Structure formats: structure tokens, C-alpha cells
Amino acid sequence: MDLSYTPAEEAFREQARTWLSTNVPSEPLPSGDTKDGFAAHLEWERTLHEDRWSVVSWPRAYGGRDASIWEWLIFEEEYYRAGAPQRVTQNGIFLLAPTLFEFGTKEQQDALLPRMAAAQDLWCQGWSEPGAGSDLAAISSRAVRDEDAGGWRLSGQKTWTTRGAFCTHMFGLFRTDPQAQRHRGLTYFLVPLDTPGVTVRGFERLDGDEGFAEVFLSDVFVPDSAVLGGVDQGWSVAMATTGSERGLTLRSPGRFLETADRLVALASSNSDDLTDTLRDRITKHWMQAQAYQNFTLAQVTDIVEKRQVGARSSLNKVFWSELDINLHEAALELLGPMGQSDNPWSRGFQFSLAGPIYAGTNEIQRNIIAERVLGLPRK
Amino acid sequence: MRFSLTSEQQDLREAVRELMQDLCPAAVVRAAEDPYHSSIRTLDIAITALGASGLLVDTAHGGLGLDENYLVPMLIETGRAAAPLPLSETIGVSAGVLTSGGMAEALAAGELSCVADAAGSGLVRYGRADRLLVQGGWGGVGQICVFDLAEAEIVSVPAVDPAGGLTQITGGRPLFTVDDPQVVELAWHRGVLGASAQLLGLSQAMLAMTVGYVTERQQFGTSIGSFQAVKHQLASAAMAVEFAGPAVARAAAALAAGEGAPVVYVSTAKALASDAARQMARTAIQCHGAIGYTTEYDLHLFAKRAWALAADWGSAGWHRDRVATELGLLRSGTAPTH
Numbered sequence: 001m002d003l004s005y006t007p008a009e010e011a012f013r014e015q016a017r018t019w020l021s022t023n024v025p026s027e028p029l030p031s032g033d034t035k036d037g038f039a040a041h042l043e044w045e046r047t048l049h050e051d052r053w054s055v056v057s058w059p060r061a062y063g064g065r066d067a068s069i070w071e072w073l074i075f076e077e078e079y080y081r082a083g084a085p086q087r088v089t090q091n092g093i094f095l096l097a098p099t100l101f102e103f104g105t106k107e108q109q110d111a112l113l114p115r116m117a118a119a120q121d122l123w124c125q126g127w128s129e130p131g132a133g134s135d136l137a138a139i140s141s142r143a144v145r146d147e148d149a150g151g152w153r154l155s156g157q158k159t160w161t162t163r164g165a166f167c168t169h170m171f172g173l174f175r176t177d178p179q180a181q182r183h184r185g186l187t188y189f190l191v192p193l194d195t196p197g198v199t200v201r202g203f204e205r206l207d208g209d210e211g212f213a214e215v216f217l218s219d220v221f222v223p224d225s226a227v228l229g230g231v232d233q234g235w236s237v238a239m240a241t242t243g244s245e246r247g248l249t250l251r252s253p254g255r256f257l258e259t260a261d262r263l264v265a266l267a268s269s270n271s272d273d274l275t276d277t278l279r280d281r282i283t284k285h286w287m288q289a290q291a292y293q294n295f296t297l298a299q300v301t302d303i304v305e306k307r308q309v310g311a312r313s314s315l316n317k318v319f320w321s322e323l324d325i326n327l328h329e330a331a332l333e334l335l336g337p338m339g340q341s342d343n344p345w346s347r348g349f350q351f352s353l354a355g356p357i358y359a360g361t362n363e364i365q366r367n368i369i370a371e372r373v374l375g376l377p378r379k
Numbered sequence: 380m381r382f383s384l385t386s387e388q389q390d391l392r393e394a395v396r397e398l399m400q401d402l403c404p405a406a407v408v409r410a411a412e413d414p415y416h417s418s419i420r421t422l423d424i425a426i427t428a429l430g431a432s433g434l435l436v437d438t439a440h441g442g443l444g445l446d447e448n449y450l451v452p453m454l455i456e457t458g459r460a461a462a463p464l465p466l467s468e469t470i471g472v473s474a475g476v477l478t479s480g481g482m483a484e485a486l487a488a489g490e491l492s493c494v495a496d497a498a499g500s501g502l503v504r505y506g507r508a509d510r511l512l513v514q515g516g517w518g519g520v521g522q523i524c525v526f527d528l529a530e531a532e533i534v535s536v537p538a539v540d541p542a543g544g545l546t547q548i549t550g551g552r553p554l555f556t557v558d559d560p561q562v563v564e565l566a567w568h569r570g571v572l573g574a575s576a577q578l579l580g581l582s583q584a585m586l587a588m589t590v591g592y593v594t595e596r597q598q599f600g601t602s603i604g605s606f607q608a609v610k611h612q613l614a615s616a617a618m619a620v621e622f623a624g625p626a627v628a629r630a631a632a633a634l635a636a637g638e639g640a641p642v643v644y645v646s647t648a649k650a651l652a653s654d655a656a657r658q659m660a661r662t663a664i665q666c667h668g669a670i671g672y673t674t675e676y677d678l679h680l681f682a683k684r685a686w687a688l689a690a691d692w693g694s695a696g697w698h699r700d701r702v703a704t705e706l707g708l709l710r711s712g713t714a715p716t717h
Contacts, residue, residue, distance in 0.1 A: 001448050001632040002381040009380075070380050264706050271709045279710065280696060283703040287626070287647045294625035297382035305383070315618055363611070370610030374590050374617055377605045 003297075005070065012067070013074045016053070020082035023047060031347070032088040033211030038166040041088040045119035055093055055117045062109070063117030069300055077254035088163060092116045092123030096171045098241040099188070103229030112190070126158040126172025126191070126215055127238070133160075134361045136173075137182040137235070141217065143174040143189065151223040152176070154189065154197075157216050162358075164213025165202030168193055173234045186234035190226045197221070207350040251320045253293040259327045259348070260289035266345075270334055278333060285326045292320055311372035314365040321355030321362060328352045382625065384452060392452035398425055399460035405677040411463030411542035414507055423464055423492070426457075431466070433487030435474035435569075440483035442474075446635035447569065451576045451627060458580025461684045463542040465505040467573025468495040473513055474569070475562045476523055480555040494528075496548070497570060497692065498717065504687070506533045506546030511554070518693075519567035519642075522558055526551030540683035541674075568634055568645045574692040575627045575645075575652040581685045582620045582656045585663040588678055589613060593666050609666055616662040619655035626651045643705050646698035653689035653698075660685045693717065 005013070029044065030037035048054040049063060057072040058064025067075065087093070097116060100109055115121040132138040141156025154174055161170070170191045177185025193200060197220035202210040229237035267274050267282050274282075295316070302309055328349035332339040339346055356362040370376045384392065402422045410416040434449060436442020443449075450471055457466050469486075473493040477486045485491050496503045496514045503512065512526040531551035538545035557563060590613065593604035603609055630648035633641040660682035664671040671678045689695070697715045704710070 001383070001385075001628065001635070003629075003632055003636070005380055264708065268707050268709075274708060274711070276710055276712045279703050279708050280699050283699040283706065283708065284650070286706065287650055287699070287702065288622070290629075290647055291622040291626045291651055294382070294629045295622050297380065298625045298628070301381055301383045315621055318614070319618055319622055363607075366611045366614035367607065369614035369617060370604075374586075374613060375594075376590065376610055376613070377594060377602045379601070379605050 005074070009068075009070055009074060012071045013078060016075050016078045017082070019051060019053060020078055020084055023051075024082045024084045028083075028344075029085045031209050031211075032086050033163060033205065033207075033209035035166065035210065037209075038088055038163065041085055042119055042122075044085050045087070045089050049118045054089070054119070055097070058097070058113065058117065062113040069303060073252060073254070073296070073300060076252035077257070080252075080254040080258035083258075088166075089116070089119050089122060091125050091162060092121070092169075095125055095241065096123050099171075099228065099237060102240055103188075103237050105225075107225065108190075108228065121169050122163075122167040123169045123171060124161050124164045124167040124213070124215075126161060126164075126170040128160045129157060130159055134364050136360075137186075139173050139175055139186060141172070141174050142178065143176045143187060145176075146221065149221060149223075151221055151226070152187075152189070154191065154217045154220040154222060157214060159212075159214045161213045161215055163211060164193075164215055165200055165210060170215060171228070173238055176234075177232055180232070183235040185232050186238075187231050188228040188234040188237045189222060190228055191217075191220065191222055195220050195222065206353065207347060251316070253289070253296045256289040256292055256320060256323055256327070259324070260286045263327050263331050266331055267334060273334055273336065278330065281326075282330050282334075285323060285330060288319075288323050289327070292316075292323060295319070311368050314360075314368040315373065317359060318356075318362045318365045318369070321352075324352040324355050325349070382628070384448070388449055388452050391449055392456055394429065395426075395453050395456040396459070398429070399456055399462060403457075403460040403462050405461075405680060408461045408463050408542045408677075408680050411544060414505065414544050419463060422462065426462075426464070426466065427489035430487075430489075431470050432489045432491065434470050436478065436483050436487040440478065441487035442483065443487075447471075447572060447631040448628075448635045450569070451572065451631040454573050454576035455580040455583070458577030458684075459584045461542065461581060461584070461681050463505070463544060465492060465494045465510070467570065467577060468505075468513065469493045471569035471573040472566050473511070475565050476513055476525060476557055477511075479557045479559060479562050480525055482554075495570060497567060501548050502536065503546050503548050504691075505544040506531075506548045507544075508533060512548060512551055513566070516563045516567050519564035520560070521563065522556055523563050523566060524556045525554045527554055538687075540680075540687045542680060543684060543687050565634070568641055571645050571649045571692045571698075572627070572630055572634065574688045575623075575630070575648045578652040578656040578685060578688050579620065579624055579627055581681050581688070582616075582623075582652075582659040585659050585678065585681050585685070586613070586617055586620060588681070589663040589666050592670075596668075603666075612662050612666060616655075616659045619651075619658050623648070623651040623655040640705075643702055646693070646701045646705075649693060650695040650698040650702070653695040656685040656689050657695075690717075 029040045032038050032041035052065050055064040056067040056075045060066055143152040143154050146153050170193055173186050174189055176187040197218045199216040200213050202213045205211045331345040332349055371378055402425050407418045410418050430443050433442030434445050438444040454467055469492050472495045477483055492510045493513050494503050494505050494510050497517045499515050508528050510528055512528055514524050515521055516523040528551050532549045534547045536545045536547050593609050594602055596603050627648040630644040633644040670676050700715050
């Protein structure tokens with residue numbers, strides 16, 4: 001065990017902390033899942049980018065700092081500690097970019113990554129469909145070859161697309177081989193949402209924000225260069241980076257450490273309402289946040305030393321998503337009737353309920369843990 | 380930053396694991412109903428031959444001069460085997476205490492075996508006339524007194540854990556007393572950490588047994604491990620165990636590095652390991668069905684040890700109370716006593 005960071009890593013932390021303390025907006029921004037709030041968040045994303053803080057782990061050529069995975073963790077810790085805004089660009093940066101780095105051509109990387117880092121292109125994820133949620137392989141949106149035009153014609157419907165109404169681009173899976181079943185015959189496409197034939201309709205999430213969208217595609221032409229990672233290879237291309245979504249990169253421990261500390265502070269300042277039962281519960285969840293931090297440090301050590309994390313990322317996903325709800329529920333119990341108002345805890349609570357659903361429901365994750373971590377039989 | 384065992388710690392862990400596989404199968408755990416059974420003696424001699432008793436004793440006193448980062452993997456493995464010996468007490472709790480009392484050489488030489496009674500209640504696991512009793516120091520404060528048990532009255536107490544060697548001890552010849560607050564506190568922390576490590580090992584053993592059983596067991600024409608209801612319970616229990624592990628490693632690192640305030644780390648480790656072990660035991664028994672509810676099958680040996688250790692060295696609730704206090708959260712009612 002070596003729990004110390006190198007002087008260079010400590011210097012990186014100091015630099016991040018200093019920059020955040022002078023640049024994080026003093027007033028919280030309106031929700032990034034509303035039209036006005038999204039615009040305010042874009043300003044913030046551009047501020048981050050100007051000083052190379054939007055994509056710290058990326059190569060310098062694409063706007064990053066070549067930060068190591070440890071430095072990335074440090075940045076996340078400082079980011080949440082500073083109370084900095086939600087990242088409305090996260091689905092591009094954390095979900096698409098790792099796939100682009102692994103499967104993209106040099107041309108695709110050069111064309112897309114710098115604009116993504118600068119929040120010029122805003123990406124949403126087009127995976128779910130009305131008939132394909134947890135069962136993602138049931139995708140029926142299709143892409144038909146247009147040999148003459150040198151590309152593909154996309155048709156179908158995507159839904160529950162986070163911030164789809166505010167984004168400029170979508171990455172999604174489409175069936176390119178109509179004869180193939182399930183996971184086979186899918187292709188990963190990159191689609192500008194201003195292409196003729198695309199219709200986007202925003203709709204409200206549970207918390208009342210217009211953070212969801214349906215994306216309708218009717219004979220939408222995209223060129224061959226819109227294919228990421230090979231025709232009919234979409235499933236393995238998409239799955240190669242689901243580990244990022246379920247595990248580390250979507251939800252780093254910094255986020256939950258901050259929420260847990262904020263909960264403890266709330267309990268301290270409301271000690272008249274703090275029963276011993278609630279005190280016990282809050283402490284339990286605070287401990288779980290520490291446990292997530294330690295688990296992550298062990299996991300990053302594994303990644304650095306080239307030991308496969310694989311299906312173990314499902315452990316992260318179930319743990320953090322349920323912890324997030326528990327932290328918020330405890331806060332609301334402490335607040336009592338005050339918790340009814342629209343406040344950061346009630347907002348956070350509503351948002352936390354999405355955690356066990358997105359990126360593969362926790363029911364699916366528990367199947368994955370049982371089958372692929374513990375080795376239980378599929379059938 | 381490197382949050383993992385070193386290769387030396389890994390080697391020690393493997394060595395202890397192999398030793399346990401050879402010398403501590405479930406039959407030996409069962410044999411511990413007789414605390415002087417020859418197989419228990421053989422196991423004890425083999426562990427001592429590894430130099431385990433002197434693990435935390437300074438090299439100047441003939442020990443290995445190692446730290447808690449080694450203690451934890453070793454006790455995870457003895458826990459995995461439900462080894463029916465006071466190993467955490469002898470290797471962990473006693474090291475600093477006996478050094479204070481000028482008995483470090485004898486401990487490191489493998490001449491001594493110790494039992495512990497932090498609460499001072501007289502209720503002691505593995506009490507035997509040829510062992511020393513390290514008594515007192517509950518919560519890491521007060522005094523610790525060390526007794527020679529050769530002349531003590533040691534009565535076997537019927538207990539849930541058949542291999543836990545529970546005894547009631549009265550009398551004993553006082554050898555010396557330790558007042559040094561640092562020594563008393565460290566002995567407590569090591570006892571808590573040792574219990575946490577064993578709980579992890581016990582949990583991992585129960586998980587492996589249950590995965591094996593539900594895969595093999597056929598009902599409704601198929602393996603019961605293919606049922607989602609079984610999968611989800613096991614996934615939840617496995618997750619609790621997986622997340623307790625790094626917390627225990629973190630506590631070990633805090634003690635090994637002599638960090639200023641180890642209380643929060645050590646108490647977090649014990650609370651998480653205790654809760655995980657209870658959940659695992661309950662899940663294991665449920666997923667085994669009726670066969671798990673027998674004493675003929677081995678599972679109960681592990682579950683019962685887990686219950687004993689989860690309740691000892693401060694329950695999960697006791698440790699949460701401690702951490703809550705450290706976090707500045709005021710208590711309104713009665714503090715948990717154990």
C-alpha cells in the first residue's frame with residue numbers, strides 16, 4: 001500500500017484547486033437539463049476548455065492535459081469539492097470519446113475530439129428505443145446501404161435520450177444486417193442532428209426538467225465516415241466502453257464523498273432533528289462513500305497494473321447508484337416537511353432515482369455480477 | 380498511489396492459504412470442540428513455524444518487524460478457514476502489550492499463545508491453562524492487565540459457535556499491567572482490525588461455498604443458481620463483501636503508517652466487515668435451503684464464527700456511533716455499550 005501521491009500529482013491537485021476556486025460560479029447555475037440552464041452550462045464548459053480543464057485525461061493535441069488516471073481522479077475530487085456545475089457534455093466526453101480513442105480513425109478523432117472538448121459539438125447517446133431498454137440487443141432502428149451515395153440511410157426511433165433536445169450530435173446503434181439477430185448485425189453511427197430527416201422532441205423527466213428527448217429518424221443519409229469501428233461490429237464497439245459508463249468515468253468517488261460530507265454537515269447543523277436512528281444511518285452511508293473511494297483506488301491500481309476490471313464495473317454501478325439514493329433519502333428525512341420544496345436535496349433525490357435505471361438497470365447489473373463475476377449459470 | 384498488496388504480502392497470503400488448505404479443513408474446525416485435539420496442535424505448530432507470532436514484533440526482539448498490511452492478508456486466510464485458534468489475539472493484540480511487559484522475545488520465539496478479553500467480562504474465546512490472558516483496554520482506553528492462566532479457573536461455556544472455544548475465566552496470576560495509552564489504543568485497534576480481516580475471510584468462504592452449491596443443486600430440472608432470485612441475493616451479498624475489503628485494507632494502512640487518527644478507518648472497517656459478514660451468512664443459509672440449516676453441512680461453522688466476530692470487538696452499531704462522534708454528530712440518547 002502506498003497511499004501517497006507524487007509531488008507532481010500533488011502539484012496538479014493544487015493547480016486544479018486554485019483554478020476551480022477562482023472560476024467556479026459563486027451562484028449555482030440553473031439546471032443543465034433545461035433550455036436556459038443548458039446555455040449557462042455551455043458557457044461554463046467553454047470556460048473549462050479555455051484553460052484545458054474540460055478533458056484533463058485527453059492528449060494535449062485535443063485540448064487535454066495528458067493527465068494520468070490518478071490525476072483524473074484527483075481532478076474529479078477537487079471538482080466536486082469545489083461545488084462545480086454538472087457536466088452537460090459528459091455523454092460525449094465520458095461515453096463516446098473512449099470509444100473514439102479505441103476504434104475511431106485518425107480522421108474521425110481529429111475531426112470530432114477537439115470540437116467535443118470545446119463544447120462546440122454536443123453529443124447525446126442514441127441507444128435506447130421504445131422496444132429496447134435494458135434489452136439493448138432488441139434494437140430495431142435500421143441503416144440501409146446507399147451504394148450510389150456512398151453511405152447509409154437511417155430510420156427508426158430513439159428515446160429517453162438525455163439532453164437530446166439540446167445536443168447537436170448523436171452516437172447510436174442501428175441494425176445494418178436485417179437478417180442478423182440480436183447482438184449481430186448492428187453498427188455504431190455518428191449522426192449530426194441537423195441532418196434532414198431527423199426530428200427531435202424533448203420531454204420531461206421525473207423531476208420536471210425537459211432533460212429527455214425522442215429522436216425520430218426518417219431516411220436520414222450519413223456518409224461512410226459516420227461509421228465508428230466497422231460495419232456490423234456495433235455491439236462489440238459499444239460494449240468495449242460500457243465499463244466506463246458503469247464504473248469509473250461516469251461516477252467517480254469524488255461526487256459521493258462530497259454528497260456524504262454535505263449530508264454530515266446538514267445533520268450537524270440540524271442536530272435538533274437528528275435522532276440516533278438517523279445518525280446511525282447517515283454514518284453508515286458516509287462509511288459507504290469512503291468504501292467506494294477505497295474500492296476505486298484498488299480498482300485504478302488494477303487498471304494501471306493491467307489487471308482486467310471487466311464485469312466488475314457492474315459492482316461499482318450498483319453500489320454507487322444505491323448509495324446515491326440512500327444519501328439523499330437520509331437528507332430528506334432529516335429535512336422533514338422542508339424537504340418538499342424544490343431544493344438541492346429534493347432535486348438530487350429525484351435525479352438519484354435514475355441511477356439504478358440508466359447504463360443498464362441494476363437488475364441487469366446483478367445478473368452480470370452473478371454470472372460474470374461469481375460464475376453462476378446463465379440458464 | 381498503489382492500493383494493493385505488495386508481492387511479499389501476496390506471498391505471505393498464499394503461504395497461509397496453502398497451509399490452511401492442508402491443515403485446517405472443516406474436519407479440523409469441527410475437532411476444536413476438544414481444544415487439545417492433536418489436529419489443532421499440529422495447526423498451531425505449523426502457523427508458529429511461519430513466524431506468525433512475531434509478525435508485528437520488532438526485529439530487535441527476534442520478530443519479523445512487519446506491520447498491519449501483512450496482518451490483514453494473513454488473518455483473511457485464517458478466517459477463510461475458520462481456524463479455531465486465537466491467532467488475531469496472539470499475533471495482533473498481544474504484540475505491543477507483551478513488548479511493553481518485556482515478553483517480546485518469548486512471543487516472537489513462538490513460546491506464547493494469548494487470548495483476549497478487552498471488555499473485561501471474563502468471557503473469553505479459546506481460554507486454556509497454557510495461554511496468557513490479555514484483559515482490558517475496551518475502546519482503546521484504560522489499562523490492560525496480562526494474566527498467566529496456569530492456575531486460573533477456566534470453565535467451558537456452551538456457545539453458538541461450536542469451534543469458538545468459549546470459556547469463562549476467573550482468577551489467573553497477574554503478570555504485569557500496561558498503562559501506556561498508545562500501547563492500549565494500538566492493542567484495541569489491532570483487535571478490531573483482526574476481527575474485521577477474519578470476517579472478510581469467513582465471508583469469502585461462505586460466498587464460495589454458496590456459489591458452488593447453487594451451481595450444483597438441481598431443482599425444477601435446472602441449477603438453482605440460474606434463478607434470478609438466487610442470483611440477485613448473492614450479487615448483493617458479494618457486493619457488500621467486495622466493498623468491505625478495501626476499507627479493511629485502508630484501516631491496516633492507517634495503522635501501519637502510524638497515521639494520526641486511525642479511529643475512523645478502523646471503525647469503518649469493522650462496521651462494514653461485520654454487516655457484510657452478517658448479510659453473507661444470512662444469504663448463504665437462505666440460498667442453501669434446508670441443507671444449510673443443518674450441522675452436518677459445514678456452512679454453519681463459518682456462519683457461527685462470523686456472528687461471534689461481528690458481535691465482538693465492537694458491533695457495527697458501536698463502531699458507527701464512534702465514527703458519528705468523530706464526524707461531530709451529536710447523540711441524543713444512550714450510547715451503545717458493545
